[in-house]
Amino acid sequence: MTQRIDFKDVAPGAFQAMLGMETYVRQCGLEHSLLELVKTRVSQINGCAYCLDMHTKDARAAGESEQRLYLLPAWRETTFYTPRERAALAWAEAVTQLQHDELSDELYAEVRRHFDEQSIVNLTLAIVTINGWNRLAVPFRADVGSYQPARARKE
Numbered sequence: 001m002t003q004r005i006d007f008k009d010v011a012p013g014a015f016q017a018m019l020g021m022e023t024y025v026r027q028c029g030l031e032h033s034l035l036e037l038v039k040t041r042v043s044q045i046n047g048c049a050y051c052l053d054m055h056t057k058d059a060r061a062a063g064e065s066e067q068r069l070y071l072l073p074a075w076r077e078t079t080f081y082t083p084r085e086r087a088a089l090a091w092a093e094a095v096t097q098l099q100h101d102e103l104s105d106e107l108y109a110e111v112r113r114h115f116d117e118q119s120i121v122n123l124t125l126a127i128v129t130i131n132g133w134n135r136l137a138v139p140f141r142a143d144v145g146s147y148q149p150a151r152a153r154k155e
Contacts, residue, residue: 003142004139005140007140021132022129022133025129034085037064037068038089038092038123038126039130040052041072041075041089042092042130042134044072045096045097046135048133049137049144050142050144050147051133051134054147060149061149068080068081075089083113083114087111087115088111088114091107091111094107095131111123
């Protein structure tokens, strides 16, 4: 597909604001591996090929297994994810799909078992940020396939 708009060039101030959110999320203290799983899962839900390409490459560069990436859409059906990751993935799906009203007290209690209040806010900001990137990349048809990870990040 041909890129429709290069939003970075058309709205550089907005792009810088999004980068500010991304920088905050990367430095918020949540594990890089957890963030990549969440970003990948949200991008799967939103059908964002650009972000899927980016975050699966970043996850692999940081040591994530192909098996866990392949089975991410069916994470509930496997034992490959930790309880903390499972809580984060459930939260990510619910926050991404707000129309389904899945942000129950039970889900919040499960997330709260694994994350303190600041971490829940940071996790939610990570979900908000990747949803924002998805909502820019999909309608403007970001060029897919050329992204290369800079280097494997440390936890």
